[in-house]
Amino acid sequence: MSKLVVISGGANNFGKGIAFGFIKEGWNVAIIDNDKKALEKINEKNLFKFHGDVSNENDIKNFYSEISNKYNRLDVIINNAAIGGFKNFFELTLDEWKKVIDINLTGYFLMVKYGSPLILENPGKGSIINISSTRAIMSEPGNEAYSTSKAGILGLTHALANSLGPNIRVNAISPGWILHENESIKDAEHKQHLVGRAGTIEDIFNLALFLANDKSGFITGQNFIIDGGMTKKMIYF
Ligand SMILES: NC(=O)c1ccc[n+]([C@@H]2O[C@H](COP(=O)([O-])OP(=O)(O)OC[C@H]3O[C@@H](n4cnc5c(N)ncnc54)[C@H](O)[C@@H]3O)[C@@H](O)[C@H]2O)c1
Numbered sequence: 001m002s003k004l005v006v007i008s009g010g011a012n013n014f015g016k017g018i019a020f021g022f023i024k025e026g027w028n029v030a031i032i033d034n035d036k037k038a039l040e041k042i043n044e045k046n047l048f049k050f051h052g053d054v055s056n057e058n059d060i061k062n063f064y065s066e067i068s069n070k071y072n073r074l075d076v077i078i079n080n081a082a083i084g085g086f087k088n089f090f091e092l093t094l095d096e097w098k099k100v101i102d103i104n105l106t107g108y109f110l111m112v113k114y115g116s117p118l119i120l121e122n123p124g125k126g127s128i129i130n131i132s133s134t135r136a137i138m139s140e141p142g143n144e145a146y147s148t149s150k151a152g153i154l155g156l157t158h159a160l161a162n163s164l165g166p167n168i169r170v171n172a173i174s175p176g177w178i179l180h181e182n183e184s185i186k187d188a189e190h191k192q193h194l195v196g197r198a199g200t201i202e203d204i205f206n207l208a209l210f211l212a213n214d215k216s217g218f219i220t221g222q223n224f225i226i227d228g229g230m231t232k233k234m235i236y237f
Contacts, residue, residue: 002046003123004028004071005212006063008054008111009081011038013180014131017201018078018208019047025209028071032063032111033081054081054107064114074118076212079108079153080131085145097145104149108156116164125167127212130157131204132174134227150174154223161221169220171211175204176227194229 005022009015010031016038019029023046030048033039039049048070052059067074085092085100108130119126135143136150154172161170178199179185190197207226210216225231 003075005076006030007078021205055102060110073122100145105152128170130172158221172223
């Protein structure tokens with residue numbers, strides 16, 4: 001039977017692009033997303049869709065219970081679901097802060113807590129990929145909740161690599177400026193990158209595919225920055 005990858009936030013943009021990339025490579029794919037309308041629009045044979053909230057423990061348990069019944073295996077978990085929550089620090093409420101941490105960080109924890117036992121059961125080894133952001137290590141004003149959630153993911157990643165080794169490898173991907181499908185930006189915005197362009201969802205998929213399979217078998221606990229060099233460019237004004 002084909003390998004199975006589950007992807008949170010798989011109904012739109014990164015998650016959807018990564019899901020279709022894995023399907024093209026012959027994998028089975030299951031997605032969980034709380035955007036019902038976007039889920040309904042996706043029609044694909046090798047894709048299992050589940051409507052749920054990654055910050056809700058019962059939704060995650062039900063998702064994996066259906067996965068277990070339908071596929072009886074799990075190879076890879078890609079944590080991707082997130083919200084922005086950018087807001088002036090002095091106006092950011094405690095509830096807004098908690099919502100970002102609940103979805104962006106606790107959601108990743110829950111996806112691994114209830115998914116990793118399935119990987120260990122069958123096939124016995126696998127890979128977890130946590131989508132973070134370059135905002136985990138750099139900021140603009142009003143980034144507190146989002147940046148904290150993304151930095152937390154880096155800590156969660158190396159902690160899990162220790163707890164789940166040797167059979168499950170755990171790595172993070174930190175994207176910079178990545179364009180959504182049909183999104184266009186100014187030439188100068190492209191050219192500021194050391195590689196002369198902003199990123200694409202395909203760039204993220206290619207790295208995720210590498211981290212998902214055995215070709216990256218000696219890599220765990222790491223954070224891969226994929227930003228066209230922007231975090232290596234000094235900007236003082
Ligand atoms: N777009 C970028 O340039 C960029 C840069 C760095 C990092 N990232 C990260 O990449 C990932 C994907 O980014 P994107 O641009 O595709 O985001 P997006 O907002 O377009 O998609 C996120 C998906 O997660 C889903 N989602 C949100 N809350 C959820 C919840 N509680 N339960 C289940 N699903 C939920 C949404 O419905 C959506 O389908 C995110 O983790 C984001 O932080 C994006």
